[in-house]
Amino acid sequence: MTFLRLEGLSKAYTEGGKRRVVLNAVNLSVERSSLTAILGKSGSGKTTLLNLISGIDTADSGQVWVEGLELTRLSDQERTLFRREKIGFIFQFFNLIPTLTVWENLTLPLALNGRMNAAGKARAEQLLAEVGLGGRQATYPDRLSGGEQQRVAIARALVHDPLLVLADEPTGNLDEDSGGQIMELLNRLTRENGKNLFLVTHSLEAAAYADRRLRMHEGHLEEAAA
C-alpha cells in the first residue's frame, strides 16, 4: 500500500544570479512500513528532498502526498502542525536543546503535541531504556558523547508515535562503530514500532539496512543497486 507519493516534484535555487535545479520532476512511491535510503553526493539534493517531504520547505512545482494528504496544498501553519504530529526528525548534528535535560529533550514532542500524559511518559521511559540511556534522564546533552546524543535524538523522533521518521545523515557525525550501533538501533526501533523510515545518507553501510535504495543524481531519483 502506497504511503508516500511524490509527483513531478521540482525545486531550484538561485545562486550568484544563476538558477540551479536541485530536483527535476521527481516521481516516487513508497510502500508502508518500509525503510528507504536515499544516496547521493554532497549537494545532490538529498536534504532538499527530505525538507520537501517534511514540509519544511516548499516545492516550486509538483505534489507530495503522505497517507493520502497532499502536503503541498497545506499552509505553513498546517504543515508545521502536520510535522509536529506525524514526523520524527533525526539530524546529523543531533540538535538536542542544550538547555534541556535528556528527559526534557526526549519528551519535547509530547509536550508540543499536548500528550505529556502517563502513557506518553511511560513510552518515553521505555524508549530511553531501549536506547540504553535509562539512568541518564537528568543529564544535559553536553555531558553525552556524540553517539549517546544521537540515541536520545532517535528516541525523541519516535516518542510521539509519528507516521514517518526522517533521518538526515544520522551517522555522518559519528565514528564507524558508533555509526553502526546507531543504524542497528534505528533499524530495530523503526521496524519494531512499524514506522516508515526515510534515510538520507552517503554511507553505503547505513544504506545497507534499507529495504529500498535510491540514488539522487542530477535532480532525478534512480533505483540504486543493493
Add this chain to the structure above:
Amino acid sequence: MRPKVWMPAGLWLVGWRYLARHRWQSLLMVLGIALGVAVMVAIDLANASASRAFELSTEAVVGRATHQIRGGPEGMDEEIYVRLRRAGLGIPLAPVVSETVFSETLGNRPLQLLGVDAFAEAPFRSYVSAGGALPVESLSTFFLQPRTVLLLGETAERYGLGVGDRFRVEVAGRQTEMVIAGLLDPPDALTRRALDGVLLADIATAQEVTGRLGRLDSIDLIVTEGQTAVLMQAAGMLPAGTRLGPVAERSQAVEQMTAAFQLNLSALSLLALVVGLFLIYNTMTFSVVQRRELFGTLRCLGTTRREVFWMVLSEGVTVGVLGAALGMLLGVWMGRQTVGMVTQTINDLYFATTVREVGVPAASLVKGGVVGVLATTAAALLPAWEAASVAPRLALSRSGLESKARRAVVWTALAGIGAMLLGVAAFQLPGNGILTGFGGLTAVLVGFALLAAISLVGLMRGAAPLLGRLSGFLGQMAPRNLVNALSRTSVAVAALMVAVAVTIGMTLMIDSFRHTVQVWLASTLMGDVYVSVPSTTGTTPMTALDPQVVETARSWPGVERMYVTRSTILDGEQGNVHVSAMDNPGIENERYYQALFVPRGQLWSAMQAGSVAVSEPLARRLGLMEAGAVLRLNTRQGWAAFPVAAVFYDYASSEGSLLMSRGVYQRYWADESVTALDLRLGAGVEADGWARELQSALGGQQRLLVRSNQTLRADVLAVFDRTFAITLALRLLATVVAFIGVLNTLLLLQFEKQREVGILRALGLSGGQLWKLVMLETGLMGMTAGLLAMPTGYALALVLVYVINQRSFGWTLQLDIRPEAFLTAFGWALLAALLAGILPAYRLGRMPAAEVIRYE
C-alpha cells in the same frame, strides 16, 4: 490540527533555562530595566508626594469649604464677614487668617499658622470642632488665653514639647512667643499628616501675631449645588478688590504652576528606561541570533512560528517582570532620597509645602511596574518576530544574517533621517504643546540613533587602514569584527550614544541656562545692597518690611539712593499674577527687553501713567506678546485695565511677573508696604562690610536678609544649581544603564567569539594581544558612540533650549556652547566602553583554547 495552547510548557522551559544558563546577560538585562523603572518610580513618587503634600496642606487649611472669598494684597476687612453673617445667607461661613511661619523649636521648616474662629469651624475643619478629643482646660486656655496654639500631638512629641510649653515662632521676620494650649489627635492618618505642619490659633491670636488686626485673608463658604442664588447674593455684597470663587480654582492654579516642572522631570526620568530598552532589544536580538539553530530545530520538530514568537516574548516578559519588581523596590528607596530634592525645588521655585510625610502612592508603583513590563515586552517584540521568522532549516548562516544587517544599513539611515524630519515637523505643529515638543525630541533622538549603524560602518572603514598601520593585524581585525557583528554592535553603540548625547544636550542646556541667568542677574541687579525678609520660597520675597527698617536703611550713612519694591500676588482675570511695584525710574535701563511697545526712553513715564511691563513667561502664558495687549486686575476700585508697555526677559519664575510703578499700585490698592530695598551706595563704600553693619543694626527690629549684590547673585546661582541637582543625578543614572548595555553587548560578543578566539589562541595569540583586541573593539565602539553623540547632543541642546524650555517655562535662553561639554562626554563614552571591555577580556583570557575550540 490546531495547537491546543498558546505555548506548550516545554517551550517555556526552553526559554527559562536559556535565561538561567546565561546568568550574566539575564542579570544585566534585569538590572537595566530595574534601574529604568526605579528612576521612573522615584520621580513619580517624588512628584506625587510633592503634589500630595500640597493637597494635604491645602486640605488642612480649607477643610470642607467649597468656595472662598479672598481679599487683595492686604487681605480684607473683617467687617465683610460680619455683614455676611448678619445677612442670614443660610450657608456655613468661617473667617481665616493664614501665614507661613518658622520655628527653630519645630525643626525650622515652613509651618502654616492657621487662625480660625472655633465657633464657626464645625462644618469646615473637623479636627477643630472635634474638640471632644481635647480636655476642657485645653479648650478654655485656647479660647481665653492670647497667643496660644493647638499642635498635632505627634509633632509636639517629636520636638519634646507638651501642653503648657512655650516656644518661639518667627512671623514675617519677627520673633514671637506662643504657648501650646492643647494637642490635636485626629482619628485618621491623612488628617494627621496634613496637620503635621499646622499651628492652629484663634483668629484674634493670628491677627495679632501677623500684624493684621481687623483683617482677614479669606472667608470660607460651603455652598451646595442648588444654592447658586445664595452665591450670587454673597458676591453682590462684596466690595471691589475681593473675589468669590471655588476652592478648587486655587489648587488647580497651583497644580498648573508645577505641571510643566513635573512633566519635564517625568520625561527626563523616562530616559534611563529608554536606554534600558536599547539594552533589552540588543540582548534579546543577540539571544535570538545565537539560537537560530535551536529555533530551526524547534521548527523542524513542529513548533509553530507563533509558539516560537511567544517563547521569545515570554523571555522578555520574564525579564520585564523581574526588572520591574526590583525596580519598584529600588524606586521606593530612591524616591525617598529624591522627594527631598523635588520638594526643595518646588519650595524654591513655586510654593512652600508644610507636609513632611505623605507615604508611598500605590499608583506610582503600579505605573512604574506596568510601564516597565510593557516597555520590555515592546523591546522584545522585534527579536521575537525575528526568531519566529527563522526557517525550519539548519543551513541559514550567521553570515547570512549579518549580510542582511549590512544591506539594511542604508535603509536604517534613511529611516533615521525620516524620523528626524518628523521630529522637526512636530516642532512646527500649532499649539506649542509641551508633549508635541517631547514627541519631536524623541523622534530626533531616535533618528540619530538609527544613524549608529552607518556611522559605525563608515568610521570602521576609515579606521581600519590607520589602525592596521598602528597595531598590525589586530588593528585591522578589530574594526572588521565590529562591522561583521553589525546587527548587535550598532545597537550597543546607539544605546551608549543616546546616553552620552543626552549628557551633552543637558550639559549645554544647563550651561546656557546658567550663563543666561548670570547675564540677566548682571543686568537686573544694579543695586549695591538688597534688604528683604527671609522668604519661605526662593523666589521674590513678599513679606512686608517693618517701616522702621525702611527708614533706618534710608538714612544709614553711605546710602546715596534707595529704591523700594512691594512684591505681592494680585487677582487677575486669568488667575493670580505676581506683581512688583517699584519706584525706580531707571527701570528701562536695568532690564533686557524682548519687546518695547512705547518709544525708547519713555517706559517709566508710561508706567507712571498706568502701563505695566510683563516678564516673558507671563506674556507667553497670558498671550501678551503683542503691542496693544492689556492685562485686567482686580483692584480696590474694581476691575481695571493695565496696558502692557514692555516685555522683559526674566528668569526668576516660570509663572512670570509684572512690573508696575509704585505710585500706580498705591493708587489702586492703597497699600504702603515695602517688601524689598535696593540700596545704591556712594563711591568707595565696600558693600559686603556695609551690609553686615546694616544687618547687625537692623537685626533687633526684624530678622532680615541684608545682602550685597555679589552675595545675592551667589545665592540665586546656588538655588539654580540646587534646582538642577536632580537633573544631573538622572543623567548619571541613564549613563549607568547605557554602561550596563555596552557591558552586556561585549559579554555576548565574547560568548559568540569564543571559538574564533580559541583558534587565535591556538595559533599563538598571546594573552596581551587578546586584551588588546578586545580593548580595541570596545574603544572603537565607545569612540563611534562619542563622535555620533556630539552632533546629536548639539541638536538636543537646540531643542531643549529653543523648544522645550520655552514651551514649558516661557524662557528664552541664550545658547552657550563650550567645547568642554563635548570633550568630557566623548571621554565618558570612551571610558565607559573601555571599562565594559575589562570583564569580557578577562573571561576570554582565562578560557583554555582547547576547550573553546571543542565547544559546540
